[in-house]
Amino acid sequence: MTVEFVLFIALGTIAVFAALGMLLSSNAIYSALFLVVNFAVVAAFYLLLGAPFIAMVQVTVYAGAIMVLFLFVIMLLGAERLRQPTYRLRWQQPLAIVLVLALLGFAGYVVATQVTGAWPGPLENAAGYGSPAAIGQLLFQEYLFPFEATSLLLLTAMVGVVVLTAVDERRRRRRPSKRS
Amino acid sequence: MFELVPLILAFPLAGLLINAAFGRWLDEKRIGIVASGATAAAFVIAVLQMLALSGNHFHAETVLLADWITIGDMHLPWQMRVDTLSVTMMLLVTGVGALIHIYAIGYMHGDPRFARFFVFLNLFVTMMLVLVSGDNYLMLFVGWEGVGLCSYLLIGFWYDKGDDNVGNARAGRKAFVVNRVGDLGFLIAMFLIFGAVGSLQFDDVLHFFEHHGAEVGGLATAVTLLFLVGAAGKSAQIPLFVWLPDAMAGPTPVSALIHAATMVTAGIYMIARSAPIFSLAPVSQMTVALLGAGTAFMAGTIAVAQWDIKRVLAYSTISQLGFMVAAVGLGGYVAGMFHLLTHAFFKALLFLSAGSVIHGVEHGAAASESAARGVAGEDYPSGAHHAHCDAQDMRNMGGLKDRMKLTFWVYLVGAVALAGVFPLAGFWSKDEILADAWHVGMVEGHWHGVAVYILLALAAIFTAFYMTRQIVMVFFGQPRSSAAEHATENPPTMTTPLVILAVLSVLGGALNLPGLHTLRRWLEHTHHFFHGIDFNLSVALSSTVLALAAIWLGVRVYHRRPLENATAPDQLQGVLGSVFNFLHAKWYVDELYAATILRLYEWQARFLAFQVDWDFWHDFVHDRVIAAAFRSVAAALSGPVDKGGIDRFFDGLALLVRAFAVRILRPLQTGYVRNYALGVMLGVIAVLGMMLVN
Amino acid sequence: MIATTYYLALSAILFSIGVVGVLVRRNAIVIFMAIELMLNSANLAFVAYARQFGALDGQILVFFVMTVAAAEVAVGLALIVAIFRSKASIDVDEVNLLRG
Incomplete structure (x- = not known):
């Protein structure tokens, strides 16, 4: 029971409970905030795992930018809660839980039997492992093409968002107005 | 210079394409210049070919344009042949053709289908040149069919005129169908040749027949008889001559170019080209000679009893073609070709002059009409070929001597040349044919030579007689209609070619004067079969005397007692009675064909259509x-x-x-x-x- | 050093919670957040594996996943906004026009 292990258990518990909180909150705002907590904890895990750059990106981009976007949309739409509860697919809930338990079972089986015995302990990584410099070097040399491709992806997403949300001015004008 | 020879086809082809594409936007002058210029350019090429041959020791040259048909062993190139025979024909076709093109500019003035006419004329020149320049029988056949097509198109050029407004179209159809009969013979002959020789190249075929002459006598006879059928169709010989008189429905330049000077001589050219084969088949030669002589005689008699100025000339053409066919049948290829050339000159001259007369009379008809209506000085479109009285009927003419002086003189030259009076072109060529017949009959002792001689001599008498009759009826005496009274001379585009042709008709005999034999030596380079016989004084004298006698008789019958008016009976009608009617009705050949072939054919067609089908x-x-x-x-x-x-x-x-x-x-x-x-x-x-x- | 196995187990748990969220919740935005959770758990597994094998490629992949997730969120939220405009609701059970 090293300090590290205690830390892992504590953080893991927080992460799981934050995730469950997101799942169970009926208010979408709470869900989003729980998810922020979860993301922050995962960022801490990244630090433990020797990935400081990814951890920083996780905090700024995920927990910061993306979740702010979520909150913004929720508030913009005023969609914290669904207006009326509907009970259309009640049978799906238990079935879903059974399936997820099965999934967990499979995962646990795999982790317990096939992974544990076969692997040695994690390697002690060299100095500078996971530093921004190392990541940058790999990104701009070996992964240059996928990196450039993502820029195209982002551009496409941007155009798509504009198209989806833009209000068609011409159509609006064509609406019959009382003046004419 | 031989490589220039494809241009001879290219020029008229270009002319026809230009006129076909842009003719509707060009004015008459430009259309005429394009068409005549194209033909004249082709004539220049032909002259260059003649010079090239002279510089080549008169050896034949072939120019390969393209491979055409290659199937297995069959190899037919699109190849042009330049030898003395083909160059002679090229010169004739392009030279006379160019003159007639120029003439036609004046003659067709004002016609609504002016451009089309010149497109057809150029197409004709192109196809005729293919015919004479081809190096194999199939190319000859292509040209043969091509000129047949042009003939059809041009006979029916005024397709909306004639009897019942379809008469001209019917005449075109008749020419086409009758020619088909001949073409079939030609085609079968080609198949036979190909079957035996395996080639249609002139050199291969003639070489084969020269070297296997003895073994293939039967084949040679069959081939030549079938060739004769083809020649009879194209060159209007018995029994297929009936289309040529009807072909006069076409415009007069067409009659001159196609149906007198060039196309109808294709049969003679073809026989001359195939001379080595004919020399192997005495039976065919005899048939050819007798057929030609018979045609010459028969058409000569018919021409005596016709009223239509062009019809007389048409039968005269058939008769003269008969002379040529008889000549080549007797082995006198040079004489035949000689007569072909001189005949082209004076018959083209006669037709064009006749056109000039018709044109003048139509003009006169229009003028007299306007005078009757009191509208003086109005300019009538001369191309409007409509007259209230028949402008081609000689009975409506008379006295044109003073009104169309130039036309009269050139017409007289043409007629005298045709009649065979010394020293004009017709005398020399006709005399050579008669001498050939005399030679075959008297010296070699063949009975058919004598028969041919007698028939041709009779035909020559008739020739002189009907030409005298025509001259007298058209130009002498008093005008027998107001149209003739008001007839006027034609513009220089029409008269200039007449003068040139008249000069050629006078001097044409110089081509092959006795003692010089220019043409004979020239043609001998193509086939050594081409030989002539020497001048025969007694034959020449007797034929001259006969011609003069016939002229005297004609003058006596027609000039002493001119026709009173346009409806009076012919002077001969009183003397000969039913014989004259028989001749006027053209020996009832058309009726005979209608009664036998046509009726039978129609009956079986109906039977097949209604009963069987x-x-x-x-x-x-x-x-x-x-x-x-x-x-x-x-x-x-x-x-x-x-x-x-x-x-x-x-x-x-x-x-x-x-x-x-x-x-x-x-x-x-x-x-x-x-x-x-x-x-x-x-x-x-x-x-x-x-x-x-x- | 914590064994990689533990991280994998945690990742599996988080993933399963995300799956349940997608299958059970009706609020489109919450479903979306559940998907983000699933992506995140996958990232965690990637980083753990990267440490296990001493290779940085896993971290690079996480970087790309984040980029794609950002694009996805943008488009997805735009879709939700568009749906809300026409339906005045973001209940996914009300969007069933394509039923058979």
Whole structure:
């Protein structure tokens, strides 16, 4: 029971409970905030795992930018809660839980039997492992093409968002107005 | 310079394409310049070819344009042949052609289809040059058919005129159909040659016949007789001459170019080209000679009794073609070619002059009409070929000597040349033919030579007589209609070619003067069969005397007692009576053909159409047998088999599919996204489970 | 050093919670957040594996996943806004026009 292990258990518990909180909150705002907590904890895990750059990106981009976007949309739409509860697919809930338990079972089986015995302990990584410099070097040399491709992806997403949300001015004008 | 020879085809072709494409936007002057210029350029090329031959020791040259047909051993190139014979024809076609083109600019002035006329004329020149320059029988045949097509197109050029407004079109059809008969003979002859020789190149074929002469006498006879059929069609010989008089329905330049000077000589050219084959077949030669002489005589007699100025010339043409055919039949190829050339000069001259007369008379008719209406000085479109009186009927003419001076003189030159009076062109060429006949008959002692000589001599007498009759009726005496009274001379575009042709008609005899034999030596380079016989004074004297006698007789009959008016009977009608009517009706040949061939043909056509085709084939075989059987089978198939069996099976199948879809597949599509996600999840679990189990 | 196995177990748990969220919740935004959770758990596994094998490629992949996730969020939220405009609701169960 090293300090590290205690830390892992504590953080893991927080992460799981934050995730469950997101799942169970009926208010979408709470869900989003729980998810922020979860993301922050995962960022801490990244630090433990020797990935400081990814951890920083996780905090700024995920927990910061993306979740702010979520909150913004929720508030913009005023969609914290669904207006009326509907009970259309009640049978799906238990079935879903059974399936997820099965999934967990499979995962646990795999982790317990096939992974544990076969692997040695994690390697002690060299100095500078996971530093921004190392990541940058790999990104701009070996992964240059996928990196450039993502820029195209982002551009496409941007155009798509504009198209989806833009209000068609011409159509609006064509609406019959009382003046004419 | 031989490589220039394709240009001789290219120029008229270019001319016709230009006029065909842009003719509707060009004015008459430009159309005329393009067409005449193209022909004149071709003439220049022909002259260059002549010079080239002189510089080549008169050896024949061939110029390969393209490979045409190559199937197995059959090899037919599109190859042009330049030898003395073909160059002679090229010079004739392009030279006379160019003059007639120029003439036609004036003659066709004002015609609404002016451009089309010149397109056809240029096409004719092109095809005629293909005919004479081709190096194999198939190219010759292409040109042969091409000029036949042009002939058809140009005879029916005024297709909306003539009897019942379709007369001209009928004349064109008649020419085409009659020519088909001849073409069939030519085609079969080509097949025979190809079967025996395996080639249609002139060199191969003639070489074959020269070296296997003895063994293939029968083949040579068959081939040459079939060639004769072809020549009889194209060159208007018995029994296929009936189309040529009707062909005068075409515009007069066409009559001059196609139906007197060039196209109709294709048969003679073809026989001369095939001389080595003919020399192997004495029977064919004799047939050719007798047929030609017979035609010469028969057409000569018919020409005596015609009223239509062009018809007289048409029968005269047939008669003269008969002279040429007889000459080549007697082995006098040089004489035949000689007569072909001189005849082209003076017959083109005569036709063009006749056109000039007709044109003048039509003008006169228009002028007298306007005078009668009191509208003086009005300019009438001269191209409007409509006259109240028949402008081609010689009975409506008379006294034109003073009104159309130039035309009269050139006409007189042409007529005298045709009549064979010393020293004009016709004298020399006709005399050579007669001398040939005399030689074959008297010196070699063949009976058919004598017969040919007698027939030709008679034909020559008739020639002189009918030309005198024509001259007197047209130009002397008093005008017998107001149209003739007001006739005027034509513009220089029309008269200039006349003068040139008149000069040629006078001097044409110089081509082959006795003692010099220029043409003979020139042609001898093509075939060594081309030889002539020497001048025969007694023959020449006797034929001159006969011609003069006939002229004197003509003058006596027609000039002493001129026709009183346009409806008076011919002077000969009183003397000869029914014989004259018989001749006027052209020996009733058309009626004979109509009674025998046409009626039989129509009967069998009707029989085939109504009885065989309609009643038997259509009503019985098709409707009763095939259609009924098919219907019963179809009924059986469609009723029980298709509807009862196949349809029901597939209907059931479709019902099953629909039931499956409605009951089972449709409820699966709930429309809920979460539902679908659950489906994905199920799949993931299933796949993971399978992976673990394995 | 914590064994990689533990991280993998945690990742599996978080992933399962995300799956339940997608299958059970009706609020489109919450479903979306559950998907983000799933992506995140996958990232965690990537980083753990990267440390296990001493290779940085896993971290690079996480970087790309984040980029794609950012694009996805942008488009997804735009879709939700568009749906809300026409339906005045973001209940996914009300969007079932394509039912059979």
